[in-house]
Amino acid sequence: MSKGRAQDSVAQCSSGTMAIKTLLLLFAATLIQAALGFRLEESDPSQAHLEKGWPCPNITEIDPCVCIRNGYILSLDCSKVTNEAQLQTVFKAYFPFENFTLLTIVAKPSEPRIDIKSLSADIFQNVTFANIRISHTNLGFIHPTVFDKCAPHLETLAVTDSFITIFPFEVVDIAPLLTDLRVFRNNIIHVPEMTSDSLNYLHIAYNPGIQFGDHAFEALPNLEYLVANDIDLTHVAANAFYKNKNLKYLDLSHNSIETLYKDSLKFQSPIEEIKLNSNDIHTVEVGAISGLGNGQFTFLGMHNNFVADFHKPVWETVFKSVVGKVRTFVFDDNPLVCSCDMLWLLNNSDHLDTISYGANCVDTGTEIHNVNVDFLNHTCLK
Incomplete structure (x- = not known):
């Protein structure tokens, strides 16, 4: 039939x-x-400013990334980078404050993919993010420890619509505030057992052939979605x-x-x-x-x-x-x-x-x- x-x-x-x-x-x-996106802490859009300097890095030193301040929230948008070498140069700049609320590296599905192919262990230097959004890239490799410095205050993590085969799910175990993990539309081959009391949203769809154990999610007691x-x-x-x-x-x-x-x-x-x-x-x-x-x-x-x-x-x-x-x-x-x-x-x-x-x-x-x-x-x- x-x-x-x-x-x-x-x-x-x-x-x-x-x-x-x-x-x-x-x-x-x-x-x-x-x-469509994560909800960050409350802020007033009218207060968002593209900063050329303090509390952000010098605008020319981090180009083509841009630093945006919205009240007490600092965000870094690197959606215009063309490769990982350029991204690495950005993070060698002087950052007056190293704890950011959001990192965005996102292209629209109708646009060419951002040509970042890998994230090395030290790509972000000492800069950390509470929320990370990476989507529609040529990313195929992520170093197992690349998110470790972010882990203590990492809340949401999305690496989607790319070509990842091995994702560092271990970050879930060491990120006590992580509530939302999205890795859909990749080529991920395996999801290990994860342990987290905070994770409530997990999106692993559109990873054809992905494998996981019969009870891979049982140590996620607060998972809702x-x-x-x-x-x-x-x-x-x-x-x-x-x-x-x-x-x-x-x-x-x-x-x-x-x-x-x-x-x-x-x-x-x-x-x-x-x-x-x-x-x-x-x-x-x-x-x-x-x-x-x-x-x-x-x-x-x-x-x-x-x-x-x-x-x-x-x-x-x-x-x-x-x-x-x-x-x-x-x-x-x-x-x-x-x-x-x-x-x-x-x-x-x-x-x-x-x-x-x-x-x-x-x-x-x-x-x-x-x-x-x-x-x-x-x-x-x-």
């Missing part, structure tokens, strides 16, 4: 439609805001996310998962959104999904897979766990067979309301909410 990789969509159930829609839109807006779509993931281990007691958002979409094994999606956190769309899921074992319904709402995206039925021993406890909550399960573009085995669900209005409109039955040719349940009851229960 062939299937298209359709763009995600969420059709709302007839019960609680507006509440679900409002919550999901608010949640999506939060994620979009987070995806894990984005791991488009990484060629083939399986999820039992209890993979059980120790992430604060996990709210899990994106494993556009991967190659075929089977959800027992306890693979077992949560004790206030999980709110699980995205499994556009995988190859055809088998869901009993007990594979549990612990839903503890968040403000529950969204389970299973669209564009190969789920053929709602086997009662597998799915009844999952549906029951969210009854009475703001919830929606999406099963569009699955080869559902709405026969006698599905009567337990079709006869329960709460369970039907959980499924968003758009899930079609391949045997009856109808949308699941429009199946002739009276006929099935008459025929199947004889």
